[in-house]
Amino acid sequence: MNVQDRRRLLGPPNARLLVFGSRQPETADTQTVKPADEIRPMFLKTGLITNANGSAYLEVDNTIISVSVFGPRPIRGSFIDRASFAVEFKFLPYVSQPMEAIFECHNEASKAAASSNLNGRSSLTGIEHKISSFIETSLLPSILLEKYPKSSIDIFVTVIANDAQTNLLNLANWAVNCSSLALVDSGIECKDVVTSGHVRLTANGNAILDPASNSERKAEGVAEAVVSFMNYHNNEIVGIWTESEGALDETNLSSLIEHSKKMSRQIRAAVNSYMLESVHNDD
Amino acid sequence: MSETDSGLRPMAFAPDILARIAPELSLQRHLAIGLRPSLRNFHEFRPVQTGDGGLSRYTSSSQNDSPVLGSAVLKSGNTTVICGITAGIVEEKLSEQALAEAASVYPVVEIARGRMGAPTDEEMILSQKLFETVHHAGVLQKAALKVNVGIRSQNSDGTSEVFYPDQNSEDDLMFKPSREWSFVLYAHFQVFSREGPMFDLCWGALVKALQATQLPYAYIDERIADIKVPIRSRGHFGTVRENYMLACDYARSQPLEIAGKCGWSSSFGVVDAHSEESGDMSGDIQMDESAVLLADLQGEAEETNVVSRITVVTAGELLHNVSIVGGGATITKQFLKQAIEVSRRRAADLLA
Numbered sequence: 001m002n003v004q005d006r007r008r009l010l011g012p013p014n015a016r017l018l019v020f021g022s023r024q025p026e027t028a029d030t031q032t033v034k035p036a037d038e039i040r041p042m043f044l045k046t047g048l049i050t051n052a053n054g055s056a057y058l059e060v061d062n063t064i065i066s067v068s069v070f071g072p073r074p075i076r077g078s079f080i081d082r083a084s085f086a087v088e089f090k091f092l093p094y095v096s097q098p099m100e101a102i103f104e105c106h107n108e109a110s111k112a113a114a115s116s117n118l119n120g121r122s123s124l125t126g127i128e129h130k131i132s133s134f135i136e137t138s139l140l141p142s143i144l145l146e147k148y149p150k151s152s153i154d155i156f157v158t159v160i161a162n163d164a165q166t167n168l169l170n171l172a173n174w175a176v177n178c179s180s181l182a183l184v185d186s187g188i189e190c191k192d193v194v195t196s197g198h199v200r201l202t203a204n205g206n207a208i209l210d211p212a213s214n215s216e217r218k219a220e221g222v223a224e225a226v227v228s229f230m231n232y233h234n235n236e237i238v239g240i241w242t243e244s245e246g247a248l249d250e251t252n253l254s255s256l257i258e259h260s261k262k263m264s265r266q267i268r269a270a271v272n273s274y275m276l277e278s279v280h281n282d283d
Numbered sequence: 284m285s286e287t288d289s290g291l292r293p294m295a296f297a298p299d300i301l302a303r304i305a306p307e308l309s310l311q312r313h314l315a316i317g318l319r320p321s322l323r324n325f326h327e328f329r330p331v332q333t334g335d336g337g338l339s340r341y342t343s344s345s346q347n348d349s350p351v352l353g354s355a356v357l358k359s360g361n362t363t364v365i366c367g368i369t370a371g372i373v374e375e376k377l378s379e380q381a382l383a384e385a386a387s388v389y390p391v392v393e394i395a396r397g398r399m400g401a402p403t404d405e406e407m408i409l410s411q412k413l414f415e416t417v418h419h420a421g422v423l424q425k426a427a428l429k430v431n432v433g434i435r436s437q438n439s440d441g442t443s444e445v446f447y448p449d450q451n452s453e454d455d456l457m458f459k460p461s462r463e464w465s466f467v468l469y470a471h472f473q474v475f476s477r478e479g480p481m482f483d484l485c486w487g488a489l490v491k492a493l494q495a496t497q498l499p500y501a502y503i504d505e506r507i508a509d510i511k512v513p514i515r516s517r518g519h520f521g522t523v524r525e526n527y528m529l530a531c532d533y534a535r536s537q538p539l540e541i542a543g544k545c546g547w548s549s550s551f552g553v554v555d556a557h558s559e560e561s562g563d564m565s566g567d568i569q570m571d572e573s574a575v576l577l578a579d580l581q582g583e584a585e586e587t588n589v590v591s592r593i594t595v596v597t598a599g600e601l602l603h604n605v606s607i608v609g610g611g612a613t614i615t616k617q618f619l620k621q622a623i624e625v626s627r628r629r630a631a632d633l634l635a
Binding site: 068092 | 414499530532
C-alpha cells in the first residue's frame with residue numbers, strides 16, 4: 001500500500017504508468033480546418049448541478065467543461081466588508097493537460113506519490129493554477145463583491161474531457177465563458193457578463209478566431225491572446241493573456257485585442273440568446 | 284375568540300419550506316398519506332441511465348492518447364457519476380494458485396461539494412467499500428489482469444513486428460520473456476449533484492465502466508530497455524539493475540474478463556411511521572407506530588432521518604454483499620427478506 005497518502009486507495013507503489021507505443025502511420029488523422037473567421041459551434045446548459053448555487057456546462061468539439069458556483073456562503077472568522085472570491089480550475093485526473101511536458105505538471109513530491117496512479121494528485125498543477133488565476137482576474141471586476149459582506153463566492157471549474165492537442169489559451173477562453181455563464185445562473189449580482197475571445201495572428205497579419213489546436217501554430221502563428229471583456233460595460237478589458245514568438249509590437253497587440261473583441265461579442269450574443277431562451281422556457 | 288386574543292395563530296408553511304425547517308415532520312406527514320417527500324412509492328427507485336461516457340481511448344470516435352481504458356457515466360435523478368478506469372503495470376510472478384485469487388480495483392471517489400482539500404469521510408468510506416465489494420464479489424481475477432506480453436522484432440527491411448503468444452505459434456516466439464507483469468486497475472469517480480445513496484450509484488458506474496474496459500496488449504520495447512551493468516570500483520559494488528520498459532500496443536486490446544455476473548446494488552432505509560389519528564380537538568393524538576421500508580433514500584428529509592439502512596449487492600441468486608446499519612428503527616427479518624427480494628428483482632431488470 002502507498003504510505004504517502006493514507007486517505008486514498010492508490011494501489012501498489014511499485015506500479016508504473018502505462019506507456020503507449022507510437023501509433024501506426026496509416027492511421028494519421030485528418031484534421032478538418034475551419035474557416036479562420038468562424039467560432040466552432042458550442043453547446044451550453046445551465047443548472048445541471050443542483051447542489052450548487054449556479055452551474056454551467058459547455059461542450060466545444062471534444063472539450064467538456066463543467067462549472068459550479070457556490071456562494072455567497074457565510075465565512076468563519078472575522079468580519080470582512082466584501083465577499084472573498086476564489087476560483088479552482090481542475091482537470092479530472094485522467095484528462096490530458098495541454099503542454100503537460102512544458103509545465104511539468106507533476107512536481108517532484110506528487111510525482112513520487114503518484115508514479116502510476118493519476119488519481120493520487122492532491123494539489124493543483126502549474127497549468128491549473130495559471131488558468132484558475134486567469135479566470136479569477138477576468139471575473140473579479142464584474143462581481144459586485146461589496147453587496148456580499150462576510151461571505152465567500154467560490155467557483156469550481158472541472159474539465160471532464162479534453163484533447164491533448166487543445167491549445168492552452170483556447171481552454172482558458174472557454175473556461176472563462178463557461179464560468180461567467182455559471183455566475184449568471186447563480187444569481188450573484190454582476191456589473192456585466194464577462195465573455196472572452198481567443199485569437200491567433202499569422203505572420204502575414206491575418207487573424208484566426210478560436211484556433212483550437214497547437215499544430216497550426218508552429219507553421220504560421222506569431223502571436224496569440226485571450227482577452228476578456230465586459231462588452232456592455234464600455235467594452236472594458238478585464239483580463240488579457242498574450243503569448244508570442246519574440247516581442248509583441250503595438251499594431252499586433254491592438255489587432256489581437258480588436259479581433260478578440262469581435263469573438264467575445266459573438267460569444268456574448270450566443271450567451272444572451274441562451275439566457276433569453278431559458279427564461280422563456282421557464283415561463 | 285380566545286385564539287385571536289392570545290395573538291397565536293397556527294403557522295402554515297409551504298411543503299418545501301417545511302421540509303427544510305422540520306424534515307422529520309415533513310417525512311412523517313408524507314408517510315402518513317402513503318407517499319414519500321420525493322413523491323415516489325415506498326419501494327420505488329429513481330430511474331437509472333447509463334452511458335459509456337466516451338472518455339475511453341477505445342470508444343471515442345477519434346483516436347486519442349487518453350490513458351482511460353474504460354469509462355461510464357451514470358445518471359439517476361439529478362445526480363451524475365463519471366467513472367474513468369486507468370491502469371498501471373506492476374511486475375509480479377504469480378503461481379497458479381495466486382492467479383485464481385480475486386483482484387480488485389483501486390477506487391478514488393470525489394464528490395463535488397464546493398470545498399477544496401482532503402477527501403471527506405464519506406469519500407474515503409465509499410472508496411474502501413467499493414474496493415472491498417469488488418474483491419469479495421470475485422468478479423475480477425488476477426488471471427484476468429495478467430499482461431499479454433509480446434516481443435517486438437526488427438525485420439531485415441527495417442520494419443518492426445510484434446509477436447504475441449496468443450496469436451502466434453510457439454515457433455515465432457523463440458524467446459519468451461521470463462518475467463511476468465500484471466495490470467493494476469484504478470477507478471476515479473467524479474460525483475456531481477450528490478443526492479441519495481452514493482454507493483449504489485458509484486457501484487453501478489463502476490460495473491458499467493469495468494464491462495467497457497479494454498486492456499491493451501503490451502510488448503517489451505528493447506530500444507528503451509535500461510540495463511545497468513554492475514561496476515566495481517574502489518571496493519564499491521554497484522547493483523545490477525535491469526529495467527525493461529513495457530510499451531502498450533497503440534491499437535490492439537482485449538476486453539477485460541469479468542468472472543461471473545456483476546451485481547447491482549440497492550439501498551433501503553427503515554423508518555418508523557407514526558400514523559397520526561387525531562380524535563377530537565382536545566389535542567389527544569393517538570400514535571400508532573409501524574415501520575416501513577423505503578427504497579433509494581433521497582432528499583434531506585429522508586437522508587437525515589432514516590438512520591437504519593440496508594444495502595444489498597446482488598446478481599439474481601448470488602448475494603455479493605449485504606450491509607446493515609442500525610440505529611434507527613428496528614430492522615426485522617421481514618424487512619431484510621423484503622429488501623433482498625426487491626434487490627433481486629431490480630438486479631434482474633437492470634442487468635438484463
